[in-house]
Amino acid sequence: MKKILIIYIVFSCVTTFSQNKIELLNQGNEHYQNEEFDNAEYYYKKALEKDNTYFKGNLNTGHSLFKQAVSLIQKQDTTSKIKLEEAEQFYKNCVELSENKNEKAESYYNTGNAQLLSGKIDKCIESYKNSLRLVPENMKTKHNLALAQSIKNKQEQEKKEEKQEEKQEQEKKEEKQEEKQEQEKEKKEEKQEEKKKEDLSKEEIEQILNALEREEKEVQEDMQKKKGSGNGKLLKDW
16 A cells, blocks of 8 residues: 555656646747747746756757847847857757657757858758758758758858968069069169279279389389480580
8 A cells, every 4th residue: 555655646746747847838839939939948948947858848948049049140149149059959959868760850950950050061061961861851951951061162162262362462472572582682783783883803903003003114214214315425525
């Protein structure tokens, strides 16, 4: 009799526990349908306080956060990223919590959507692929995967073009630098040539001095010869 009473008490507690989280979930659903997503989030999280392994609680919390993020993005509010990060985490919880193939595939799909809006292109592609591995015929997952891959290709092309532009810019800078160096070199050489023209070398100076010395010597010798010739005349003795 005592055992039966214990079983009854345990069963009663479990039932009450289950009803509470479902009741809270339903309250959240009402707010969600009225597009009161922040209030819906509140009740969904209350349901998770009762049972954090509650699949629908995690799923609906993710949905309410995702909807809020979309609204914030439209308003260009950067806090949308916080909501998306949180939504992604609840969707990942759903992946871990469910063993049902369709639920798991849907959870991967939802995770991919949150990652896509967050700009995590590589991660969202992987999430969509994981979803399609479970349910290959899902068209909306295929569509979003194609969209993500298109965005990735565009980004890679833009990066490629940007690198090409940077390379061209660098080459132009190098060419200008080479031209500048060449011009400076030419100017330097010109100055050196001009200086050479202006400044005589030691050898040239020595040659000039020697030439002048020779000329002076020749003049002196010539004068001596003329002088000697004058003194050599015979004078008559009167």
